[in-house]
Amino acid sequence: MNAKPRDAEVQYGAHLTPGGHRLCSAITSGPAVLWLSIFLLIPLVAVGAISFFSRGAYGEIELPLTLESYKRLLGFGQLGFDPLYPVILLRSLALGAGTALLCVLAALPLAFFIARLRPRYKTLALTLVVIPFWTNLLIRTYAWQILFAPESWITRAFHYLGVVNAGEPLYPGVLAVAIGMVCDFLPFMVLPLYASVEKIDWSLAEAAMDLGANRVQVFRHALLPQIAPGLVAGIVLVFLPATGQFVIPDLLGGAKTVMLGNAIQQQFGQSRDWPFGSAIAFVALGLVMLGLTCYARRGAKEGPSLL
Amino acid sequence: MDARSLPAHRRPVNTVFQSYALFPHLTVAENIAFGLRMKKVAPLQIAERVNRIMGLVEVSDLAARKPGQLSGGQKQRVALARAMVNEPDVLLLDEPLGALDLKLRRQLQGELHQLQRRVGITFVYVTHDQEEALVMSDRIAVMNAGKIEQLATGEELYERPRTRFVAQFLGACNLLTGVVEQVDGTTLVVKTPVGQMRANLTRATRKPALSEIVTLAIRPEKVRLASADATVTANQVRGVIEDAVYSGAETQYRVRAGDHRLYAIALNSRPGHLGLHAGQEVCCHLDPCALILLEDHS
Amino acid sequence: MKQLLNIAAGLLYLFLYAPIAVVMVYSFNSARFGARWTGFTTNWYGALLDNPAALSAARNTLLLAVLSTSIATVLGTLLGYGLDRFNFPGKRFFSRLLYVPVFIPDIILAVALLLFYSLVRSWLGLFDLGLTTMVIAHVTFQIPFVAIVVRSRLVGLDPALEEAARDLGANGWQTFTHVTLPLILPGIMAGGMLAFTLSLDDFVVSFFTSGPGSTTLPILIYSSVKRGITPDINALSTLIILASIAATIVITMLQRNQRAAT
Numbered sequence: 001m002n003a004k005p006r007d008a009e010v011q012y013g014a015h016l017t018p019g020g021h022r023l024c025s026a027i028t029s030g031p032a033v034l035w036l037s038i039f040l041l042i043p044l045v046a047v048g049a050i051s052f053f054s055r056g057a058y059g060e061i062e063l064p065l066t067l068e069s070y071k072r073l074l075g076f077g078q079l080g081f082d083p084l085y086p087v088i089l090l091r092s093l094a095l096g097a098g099t100a101l102l103c104v105l106a107a108l109p110l111a112f113f114i115a116r117l118r119p120r121y122k123t124l125a126l127t128l129v130v131i132p133f134w135t136n137l138l139i140r141t142y143a144w145q146i147l148f149a150p151e152s153w154i155t156r157a158f159h160y161l162g163v164v165n166a167g168e169p170l171y172p173g174v175l176a177v178a179i180g181m182v183c184d185f186l187p188f189m190v191l192p193l194y195a196s197v198e199k200i201d202w203s204l205a206e207a208a209m210d211l212g213a214n215r216v217q218v219f220r221h222a223l224l225p226q227i228a229p230g231l232v233a234g235i236v237l238v239f240l241p242a243t244g245q246f247v248i249p250d251l252l253g254g255a256k257t258v259m260l261g262n263a264i265q266q267q268f269g270q271s272r273d274w275p276f277g278s279a280i281a282f283v284a285l286g287l288v289m290l291g292l293t294c295y296a297r298r299g300a301k302e303g304p305s306l307l
Numbered sequence: 308m309d310a311r312s313l314p315a316h317r318r319p320v321n322t323v324f325q326s327y328a329l330f331p332h333l334t335v336a337e338n339i340a341f342g343l344r345m346k347k348v349a350p351l352q353i354a355e356r357v358n359r360i361m362g363l364v365e366v367s368d369l370a371a372r373k374p375g376q377l378s379g380g381q382k383q384r385v386a387l388a389r390a391m392v393n394e395p396d397v398l399l400l401d402e403p404l405g406a407l408d409l410k411l412r413r414q415l416q417g418e419l420h421q422l423q424r425r426v427g428i429t430f431v432y433v434t435h436d437q438e439e440a441l442v443m444s445d446r447i448a449v450m451n452a453g454k455i456e457q458l459a460t461g462e463e464l465y466e467r468p469r470t471r472f473v474a475q476f477l478g479a480c481n482l483l484t485g486v487v488e489q490v491d492g493t494t495l496v497v498k499t500p501v502g503q504m505r506a507n508l509t510r511a512t513r514k515p516a517l518s519e520i521v522t523l524a525i526r527p528e529k530v531r532l533a534s535a536d537a538t539v540t541a542n543q544v545r546g547v548i549e550d551a552v553y554s555g556a557e558t559q560y561r562v563r564a565g566d567h568r569l570y571a572i573a574l575n576s577r578p579g580h581l582g583l584h585a586g587q588e589v590c591c592h593l594d595p596c597a598l599i600l601l602e603d604h605s
Numbered sequence: 606m607k608q609l610l611n612i613a614a615g616l617l618y619l620f621l622y623a624p625i626a627v628v629m630v631y632s633f634n635s636a637r638f639g640a641r642w643t644g645f646t647t648n649w650y651g652a653l654l655d656n657p658a659a660l661s662a663a664r665n666t667l668l669l670a671v672l673s674t675s676i677a678t679v680l681g682t683l684l685g686y687g688l689d690r691f692n693f694p695g696k697r698f699f700s701r702l703l704y705v706p707v708f709i710p711d712i713i714l715a716v717a718l719l720l721f722y723s724l725v726r727s728w729l730g731l732f733d734l735g736l737t738t739m740v741i742a743h744v745t746f747q748i749p750f751v752a753i754v755v756r757s758r759l760v761g762l763d764p765a766l767e768e769a770a771r772d773l774g775a776n777g778w779q780t781f782t783h784v785t786l787p788l789i790l791p792g793i794m795a796g797g798m799l800a801f802t803l804s805l806d807d808f809v810v811s812f813f814t815s816g817p818g819s820t821t822l823p824i825l826i827y828s829s830v831k832r833g834i835t836p837d838i839n840a841l842s843t844l845i846i847l848a849s850i851a852a853t854i855v856i857t858m859l860q861r862n863q864r865a866a867t
């Protein structure tokens with residue numbers, strides 16, 4: 001039995017009076033809306049608001065209102081130009097972009113592989129991609145510490161490639177962080193990409209080959225435009241959230257790989273500069289909201305089905 | 308009683324949906340019993356009525372199955388049983404056979420017809436298939452843009468359509484639009500582009516005025532073709548056969564008369580059949596009693 | 606070309622599962638330190654039972670997960686239903702807000718709540734960090750997931766079914782309890798399991814909203830890892846991973862039934 005498309009004739013709640021409609025709406029959506037307004041909306045607004053406050057001598061939040069935190073983020077602190085935070089910001093963006101790029105390269109073969117499977121195995125293959133995502137990120141990340149230990153053969157392989165010296169572990173380091181991030185974000189890239197790949201009209205590729213195109217040209221002109229929506233969705237879902245990562249750079253990186261997430265934790269932790277930490281968090285939030293708006297505009301109605 | 312003023316769940320009407328809308332989480336028996344349960348009928352009574360109706364539509368051996376395990380025709384019957392067991396005043400069937408293949412449809416049409424006779428509930432049956440409507444119903448309502456244009460028996464709709472829509476909806480029809488030249492108690496004379504037409508008014512529903520524009524309709528099988536040598540009087544149209552299509556029991560003709568076309572059908576078994584062919588000149592006879600005065604005009 | 610694709614896919618799957626596999630394998634390593642494999646043992650699993658910190662953390666984690674999941678499932682289901690069927694002012698804004706916890710880096714939500722709790726504490730004296738603040742935090746990021754899952758299940762529901770129920774004499778409440786609810790129940794259960802998994806796995810939000818005495822397993826693992834990975838942590842982690850995988854499989858099966866039933 002197929003589900004009929006929703007048409008104007010079948011109107012839910014058509015049997016309700018306007019008052020009844022309001023009551024039902026209040027009973028169902030009301031509690032959650034109230035909860036999220038108090039515990040989601042207000043805290044996020046608070047972060048934005050507090051970012052304009054100053055830090056007291058013992059770490060309290062106090063007036064006057066100032067743009068000091070944002071200036072410091074851009075490098076113009078009270079003691080002259082300090083590149084620390086602009087560098088962290090740029091590094092986060094760079095790592096996020098790098099992660100997205102590597103995810104694209106890794107997700108493409110996976111997506112095409114799954115699309116070519118027999119229907120019976122497709123769901124299984126997709127579920128296998130998704131399962132690691134639903135396990136604990138902390139555990140998966142510290143596991144890389146084991147895998148990157150000096151004696152492990154992954155480290156030894158990279159040693160052969162000249163990336164690292166003998167006897168040294170691969171972490172803390174940029175490479176370790178990147179690998180950890182790619183491993184975590186890969187499902188976010190594979191699923192939307194796969195959704196596009198599955199719908200590819202292969203006759204276009206056949207037509208291109210028929211007209212004499214070589215493999216690269218076929219990919220560029222016949223396939224790439226068709227999977228572009230999935231690619232864009234995946235990039236948006238990986239790039240911006242990756243910039244705000246905390247656990248992965250914390251466990252696999254060091255002083256040289258501090259990202260936005262670590263900086264936020266520092267300010268709310270040992271440095272006790274909550275206004276400044278709020279500013280960093282607010283900037284990270286802004287980046288993600290930017291990505292989400294772009295994603296929503298592309299017409300993704302239900303969000304990626306990671307379930 | 309105006310059922311529109313009652314909310315859906317309190318009307319004495321039950322519906323058989325085009326998609327059947329069987330509850331996937333309930334068995335066949337539970338589906339059928341649903342309406343009775345909602346009305347809080349006693350469990351023993353429910354069991355008895357459900358068993359009886361399952362026997363009537365012949366789904367007794369499917370009682371424990373879920374809708375997902377039924378074929379199209381079986382779902383059809385269960386949907387029917389689920390509606391009928393409530394003994395409504397009227398049963399509304401919304402294109403119930405639309406999703407089935409032709410052979411199954413024919414079979415179920417007959418079964419539904421017999422079922423209705425046996426149970427005695429009024430069936431309001433919605434379909435877009437004219438043949439199905441003609442075959443199954445006592446009376447047919449032809450609807451156009453949400454309005455009923457004519458409500459009558461199949462024969463009445465065919466022989467005496469009231470509007471252009473109805474005339475062209477059931478079978479093919481020739482339409483002649485013209486000006487009324489003369490009108491008296493029994494006869495109507497209309498000047499049409501293909502000549503003067505006399506129509507018999509005894510079974511007409513109204514009497515048009517002089518100089519009024521009217522449309523006359525005539526079924527192709529009532530247009531008689533004869534050789535072209537007779538003189539042209541009223542109700543005769545001279546023309547040339549453009550096309551003659553042989554289709555077994557009959558031959559369908561398309562005749563060109565000036566700027567207009569007339570369609571005629573002749574039985575091949577009729578004695579004195581002329582064996583007309585394309586290109587031949589003919590004279591079409593339109594019997595005054597066969598010309599129908601429509602209530603609207605082009 | 607096809608062979609290349611298969612090899613690449615195989616390697617990628619290996620890559621995805623390498624961390625999980627390594628943790629599970631090393632939980633049986635009899636070496637106390639280092640990554641060298643010295644022998645097979647299940648001692649570390651037994652050692653967990655003698656570890657009061659681990660047991661207490663496990664109790665907290667479970668309590669937290671059960672409490673937050675219960676609240677979030679109820680609120681989230683109601684919300685999913687309300688969003689699908691009814692309108693209210695600000696609905697469009699709110700629907701977008703719903704996706705924020707799904708996508709933002711968890712640290713932003715964590716510090717936002719920390720800030721919020723601290724501000725409220727200084728004005729009203731409420732929200733001392735502890736189990737309550739953690740439950741509230743978990744519910745906050747669980748609700749959107751439950752609502753989204755339930756709503757998508759509702760969207761796939763054939764409207765003719767509810768129409769048929771009314772046609773057969775069911776009023777609004779009867780239609781809901783006899784037709785709608787049974788059909789979306791798998792979705793509600795999937796949403797609940799999802800929420801449970803999220804709570805079980807959460808580290809960052811818990812870390813920032815926890816107080817003394819409300820350590821959870823992820824927090825315990827984190828502080829242990831900071832000191833150096835030990836095999837009993839691997840054993841603990843293995844158990845948690847297995848729980849998550851089991852939950853994911855259940856959720857997938859529940860979702861698959863949805864596709865089969867329509």
